[in-house]
Amino acid sequence: MKLQEFRKLVKEEFGEGLEHATPANVREFVDRIENEILQTKFSHRIVLSEECTSYEEVIKDFFAKTLELPPEEAMAALWTLALDLAFAAIESQYSDRFASLFQDIE
Numbered sequence: 152m153k154l155q156e157f158r159k160l161v162k163e164e165f166g167e168g169l170e171h172a173t174p175a176n177v178r179e180f181v182d183r184i185e186n187e188i189l190q191t192k193f194s195h196r197i198v199l200s201e202e203c204t205s206y207e208e209v210i211k212d213f214f215a216k217t218l219e220l221p222p223e224e225a226m227a228a229l230w231t232l233a234l235d236l237a238f239a240a241i242e243s244q245y246s247d248r249f250a251s252l253f254q255d256i257e
Contacts (some may be wrong), residue, residue: 152223152224152227153223154223154226154227157223157226157227157230160184164176164180165177165180172234172238173238174238174239174241174242177234177235177238178235178238178239180234181231181234181235184231185231200212213232217229
């Protein structure tokens with residue numbers, strides 16, 4: 152997949168400035184991208200080592216293998232991961248904020 156195609160896909164999903172991105176639709180987009188695009192339209196597939204025994208090792212393995220990808224594929228994989236992590240943090244903040252608001256309702 153060319154970088155221009157990836158940009159078009161992202162903008163169609165979330166708008167030019169990502170104004171339509173939410174934690175929920177980002178999660179759906181990332182899942183769809185990982186299943187439909189990253190595995191089928193990229194010439195290289197990252198296969199993480201089964202020897203990884205911790206999340207830290209998995210992350211290190213992912214980033215090490217991403218360095219070996221063609222630049223456009225690496226950029227799409229890293230951008231997708233960054234988007235997912237950023238919106239997961241936002242979702243966590245919302246969850247914490249709303250939990251305190253509804254704490255006394257039970």
